[in-house]
Amino acid sequence: MAIFGLVALLGLAWAESSSLPLLVINASRIYSFDSLVQRPAAFCVGEDGRFKAIGTEDAVRHACAGEYQVLDAAGAVVLPGLIDAHAHPMDEGRRLSIADLSKAKSEEEAVAAAAAFAHSDPPKPGAFLLGFGWDQNGWAGEFPSRRSLDKALPAELPAYLDRIDGHAAWVNSAALRLSGVNRSTPDPQGGRIIRDSDGEATGVLLDSAKALVTRFIPEPSAAERKLWFTRCLKECADLGLTGLHDMGQDPSNLEMFSGMAKDGTLTLRLNSLRLGRDEPGMGRGGHPEDAKIDDELLKVRGVKFFLDGALGSWGAAMLENYTDRPDLSGSLRMSLEELKAAIKPWIEAGWQVAIHAIGDRANRVALDAYEVLLKELQLEGSDHRFRIEHAQVLSPSDIPRFGKLGILPSMQPDHAMFDMPWAEKRLGKQRLAGAYAWRKVLNFARALPFGSDFPTAGVVNPWWGIYAAVTRQDLSGQPVGGWLPEERLSVHEAVRGYTLAAAFAAKAEALQGSISVGKFGDFVLIDRDIFQVQHLQIPTTKVIGTFVGGRLVGGEMKSKEVDIVA
Ligand SMILES: *[C@@H]1O[C@H](CO)[C@@H](O)[C@H](O)[C@H]1NC(C)=O
Ligand SMILES: *[C@@H]1O[C@H](CO)[C@@H](O)[C@H](O)[C@H]1NC(C)=O
Ligand SMILES: *[C@@H]1O[C@H](CO)[C@@H](O)[C@H](O)[C@H]1NC(C)=O
Ligand SMILES: [Zn+2]
Numbered sequence: 001m002a003i004f005g006l007v008a009l010l011g012l013a014w015a016e017s018s019s020l021p022l023l024v025i026n027a028s029r030i031y032s033f034d035s036l037v038q039r040p041a042a043f044c045v046g047e048d049g050r051f052k053a054i055g056t057e058d059a060v061r062h063a064c065a066g067e068y069q070v071l072d073a074a075g076a077v078v079l080p081g082l083i084d085a086h087a088h089p090m091d092e093g094r095r096l097s098i099a100d101l102s103k104a105k106s107e108e109e110a111v112a113a114a115a116a117f118a119h120s121d122p123p124k125p126g127a128f129l130l131g132f133g134w135d136q137n138g139w140a141g142e143f144p145s146r147r148s149l150d151k152a153l154p155a156e157l158p159a160y161l162d163r164i165d166g167h168a169a170w171v172n173s174a175a176l177r178l179s180g181v182n183r184s185t186p187d188p189q190g191g192r193i194i195r196d197s198d199g200e201a202t203g204v205l206l207d208s209a210k211a212l213v214t215r216f217i218p219e220p221s222a223a224e225r226k227l228w229f230t231r232c233l234k235e236c237a238d239l240g241l242t243g244l245h246d247m248g249q250d251p252s253n254l255e256m257f258s259g260m261a262k263d264g265t266l267t268l269r270l271n272s273l274r275l276g277r278d279e280p281g282m283g284r285g286g287h288p289e290d291a292k293i294d295d296e297l298l299k300v301r302g303v304k305f306f307l308d309g310a311l312g313s314w315g316a317a318m319l320e321n322y323t324d325r326p327d328l329s330g331s332l333r334m335s336l337e338e339l340k341a342a343i344k345p346w347i348e349a350g351w352q353v354a355i356h357a358i359g360d361r362a363n364r365v366a367l368d369a370y371e372v373l374l375k376e377l378q379l380e381g382s383d384h385r386f387r388i389e390h391a392q393v394l395s396p397s398d399i400p401r402f403g404k405l406g407i408l409p410s411m412q413p414d415h416a417m418f419d420m421p422w423a424e425k426r427l428g429k430q431r432l433a434g435a436y437a438w439r440k441v442l443n444f445a446r447a448l449p450f451g452s453d454f455p456t457a458g459v460v461n462p463w464w465g466i467y468a469a470v471t472r473q474d475l476s477g478q479p480v481g482g483w484l485p486e487e488r489l490s491v492h493e494a495v496r497g498y499t500l501a502a503a504f505a506a507k508a509e510a511l512q513g514s515i516s517v518g519k520f521g522d523f524v525l526i527d528r529d530i531f532q533v534q535h536l537q538i539p540t541t542k543v544i545g546t547f548v549g550g551r552l553v554g555g556e557m558k559s560k561e562v563d564i565v566a
Pocket of ligand 3: 321326327328329
């Protein structure tokens with residue numbers, strides 16, 4: 001789609017700032033995801049930002065009525081706006097705002113990238129130069145040293161650079177000085193200061209030793225946090241996301257989001273979950289009735305708990321020991337009794353609970369806790385929408401329980417894409433039967449919401465996730481036929497995960513997830529028909545325009561001069 005022109009027909013030409021109703025015509029295909037609508041040719045978003053009519057062009061023009069603007073989709077394909085049901089937008093914004101060392105192929109290149117960043121975006125006095133993403137495995141294999149950083153950076157500028165996995169940090173001499181780390185500093189429990197043959201710290205700190213330095217890094221200011229978040233919003237809008245489930249947020253950030261929802265700078269619908277460590281009812285101002293937020297753009301009605309770690313570091317709690325670490329089975333952060341005690345007051349206060357569970361043992365304990373509490377609180381059969389985040393490795397006997405208990409499995413297709421090179425080694429063949437088991441889960445669950453877990457274990461780009469769900473292949477199309485191909489979904493099922501199912505998981509299906517009269521006017525224009533093209537073409541889908549409530553927020557149109565013919 002080279003040229004994207006806009007022409008006025010009967011109404012006024014489309015203009016970004018207008019609050020007139022918006023008529024969208026001339027799409028090559030509109031996939032409404034509304035089962036009652038047959039191959040519509042046009043739709044209209046009313047002044048209230050909601051879909052007003054959908055159907056034939058004549059009927060929609062008629063329904064749009066009065067003065068309206070026309071958007072000629074020029075052969076683009078239209079989908080409902082996509083929703084990522086599991087993401088960490090503040091972390092992504094931070095990632096976008098610090099030095100990216102992930103492309104460095106040597107220590108020298110990493111130093112150069114850090115120095116270039118410090119030059120182009122100099123940290124304020126007292127602040128650290130922050131970076132992330134280095135990986136010595138791709139270099140000569142040796143850990144880097146503070147000396148190379150010292151040569152390239154201002155002597156007084158402390159630098160703190162996280163390794164790709166977050167388990168190691170590379171710092172310079174200024175950072176060590178500032179933190180008081182010297183040759184007599186002992187290794188803290190659960191961590192290590194790498195030292196040279198003279199016993200001097202080399203500048204690499206492992207695990208808990210990172211805290212020797214991190215506690216001196218100033219907290220980001222309100223302005224920085226807003227900048228980070230805004231960068232993430234822009235990235236989301238350009239990739240077609242009109243909604244996000246933000247998986248665990250601090251109250252101070254929730255206030256910021258609330259302000260942005262009011263002043264119009266929140267460009268997607270955000271469902272932010274609180275973190276379970278906060279007390280229920282400890283809302284803004286301390287009034288329980290204040291704690292939940294239920295606005296058009298911002299919802300805070302859910303709470304997230306962590307039950308185990310991740311598979312990549314053998315932290316996921318398994319029923320049996322790991323295949324490649326027969327002495328380990330991961331660990332639960334809470335016992336069944338502790339989990340029940342933690343979530344019960346939130347359930348009683350009417351919050352939607354989500355539990356992070358990756359290993360089959362964690363998933364079983366989470367299901368057990370829900371089962372017992374649903375019975376105890378007489379909520380069996382109610383529309384509670386309790387969630388399990390990841391549901392990554394399941395014992396096959398637990399899969400039907402998602403249906404029976406009405407628990408929503410919130411899964412991330414890109415995890416399978418990233419984990420498939422090593423998952424069998426870690427889990428063994430037998431356990432793979434319940435790993436990333438979208439098809440088996442979908443046979444039982446009420447809905448299968450999809451997300452990415454960006455930036456920790458996934459990418460913002462939802463077209464990658466749709467591709468992974470459909471093919472179970474990496475971006476080069478390997479392995480041929482797909483990994484555990486019986487779990488592949490259709491494109492329709494995958495997109496449903498990012499639209500209607502994700503909306504359902506936020507109790508927002510009456511307002512989001514399809515192009516249906518009365519729902520919010522959230523939709524995307526894309527350059528290809530992902531239901532027709534070769535699957536390998538799905539990840540490179542280009543977003544022409546992303547609209548939230550009928551307002552253009554991102555995509556190629558946003559950054560292009562457009563013809564407006566009056
Ligand atoms: C509709 O889109 C096509 C491209 O698919 C374009 O050639 C045409 O000018 C557009 N406008 C109308 C009114 O057909
Ligand atoms: C060296 O570190 C130790 C412990 O971290 C601290 O007690 C001591 O004061 C430091 N010495 C100097 C000279 O900074
Ligand atoms: C699993 O690991 C635990 C802890 O190291 C060990 O005691 C146990 O024997 C292991 N189980 C098997 C079946 O190897
Ligand atoms: Zn997460």
